[in-house]
Amino acid sequence: MKALLCTLVVVMGLGACGTKATPANSSGPSLWTTAEKSYLSQIASSGLAASNFYSEENYVQTGHVVCDSLKAGKTATEVLQVLVTAARANGLAVNDRQAFSTTVSAGAVAYLCPEQLGQLTK
Secondary structure (H helix, E strand, C coil): CCCHHHEEEEEEEECCCCCCCCCCCCCCCHCHHHHHHHHHHHHHCCHHHHHCCCCCCHHHHHHHHHHHHHHHHCCCCHHHHHHHHHHCCCCCCHHHHHHHHHHHHHHHHHHCCCHHHHHHHH
16 A cells, blocks of 8 residues: 555655655544545545555545645646556556546545645646
8 A cells, every 4th residue: 555655646746755645634533634534434435445455544645645736736637547557556446446536536625625626627
């Protein structure tokens, strides 16, 4: 899982492989923000295959990478492609990759960075 997060951070141009992409409250689930809890609830209700190996912290970190990428000027297409590529590298089937990338990115924008909603149309 660390490889997936590392891939996302590096490909999105947000840092080096050793750089952590940590959520604002990285001490654990009891300290998730209200927005992060809502995001995680949406992820949990989606039944993603990635949830078999992806923790809540992984999802929150990935969500913040999505937001940081959009804030840095990446397009929604670029973000989705990186998520699909990273999911493929971690062995998810084609349909599972698509579900992972769309659910994670849409949830991230809806709950973690709603000010980036306009980026989804670019």
